[in-house]
Amino acid sequence: MFLSFGLKDFIDILSVAIILYYCYKVMKRSRSVNIFYGVLIFVSFWIVVSKIMDMKLLGSILNQLVNVGAIALIILFQEDIRHFFYDLGAHEKASRLVKFFRSDRKKTSDDEYRYDRDVIFPIVMACINMSKQKVGALIVLENDIPLNDYIRSGESVDARISQRLIENIFFKNSPLHDGAMIVSEGKIAAAACILPISHDLDIPKEFGLRHRAGKGVTADTDALAIIVSEETGNITAAYGDRFRSHLTAEELEVILMKGRF
Numbered sequence: 001m002f003l004s005f006g007l008k009d010f011i012d013i014l015s016v017a018i019i020l021y022y023c024y025k026v027m028k029r030s031r032s033v034n035i036f037y038g039v040l041i042f043v044s045f046w047i048v049v050s051k052i053m054d055m056k057l058l059g060s061i062l063n064q065l066v067n068v069g070a071i072a073l074i075i076l077f078q079e080d081i082r083h084f085f086y087d088l089g090a091h092e093k094a095s096r097l098v099k100f101f102r103s104d105r106k107k108t109s110d111d112e113y114r115y116d117r118d119v120i121f122p123i124v125m126a127c128i129n130m131s132k133q134k135v136g137a138l139i140v141l142e143n144d145i146p147l148n149d150y151i152r153s154g155e156s157v158d159a160r161i162s163q164r165l166i167e168n169i170f171f172k173n174s175p176l177h178d179g180a181m182i183v184s185e186g187k188i189a190a191a192a193c194i195l196p197i198s199h200d201l202d203i204p205k206e207f208g209l210r211h212r213a214g215k216g217v218t219a220d221t222d223a224l225a226i227i228v229s230e231e232t233g234n235i236t237a238a239y240g241d242r243f244r245s246h247l248t249a250e251e252l253e254v255i256l257m258k259g260r261f
Contacts, residue, residue, distance in 0.1 A: 154180070156189070
C-alpha cells in the first residue's frame with residue numbers, strides 16, 4: 001500500500017487537509033466547532049467500519065446515515081457554507097481575478113484612490129458632525145463584491161451623496177436611522193439596510209450591535225464599514241477581520257479614499 005504512494009496521493013491528502021482546515025475556521029467563527037468535531041468523529045468511524053474493517057451490516061446502516069446526513073448538514077450549516085464561499089471569493093487573489101474580468105469597475109492599486117473627493121468629503125464631514133453630537137451611524141461602502149442582497153433589504157434611496165442627507169438619514173427621529181446606509185457606485189443606494197451580525201467573541205465588549213453588524217458585512221464581503229458610536233461618539237472603520245477605532249478626520253479620509261486599510 002505504502003509502496004504505491006505517489007505525488008497524486010500526496011496532493012489528494014493535502015487537499016482534504018486544507019478543506020478540513022478551512023471548514024474548522026468557519027465553524028470556529030460561528031461557534032459550531034463542537035459539531036464539526038462530532039461530524040469528524042462520525043466520518044472517521046464510518047471509514048473504519050465500512051472501508052477498513054469491511055463490516056457489512058453496520059457499514060450499510062452507516063452508509064445510509066451518511067447519504068441522508070450530507071443533505072442534513074447542508075441545510076443545518078447553510079450559513080456557514082455561505083460564509084465559506086464568501087471567504088473564498090473575498091480572498092486577495094480571488095479579488096484580483098474579479099477586478100481583472102470586471103472592466104466596468106475602476107481598477108485600483110495600493111497607490112490609487114478608489115473614491116473621489118466629492119464622495120468622500122461629505123461622508124467625512126457627516127461622520128465628524130455626528131460624532132460630536134453622538135448620533136449613531138453605520139455606513140457601508142461597496143468595493144468589488146456587490147452588496148445587492150443587503151441593498152434590497154433596506155429602503156431604496158439612489159441619491160447623490162451629501163452631508164445633510166447623511167445626517168438626516170441617521171437623525172434619531174428619522175424612520176431610516178436604524179440599520180445601515182450603503183454607498184454603491186458613488187451614490188447612496190439604500191438606507192435602513194439589514195446586515196448580518198458577527199458573533200466573533202474577540203470583538204471588544206465596548207462595541208455594540210452597529211460594530212458587530214459592520215464586522216458581519218465586512219467579513220462576508222470586501223466592503224468597508226464606518227461606524228459612529230452613539231454612546232461615545234468614536235468613529236471606527238471595519239474591513240475584513242479588523243477594526244480601526246478613534247479615527248480622526250484625516251485618518252478617516254485616507255481610509256475612505258483607499259476603500260480599505
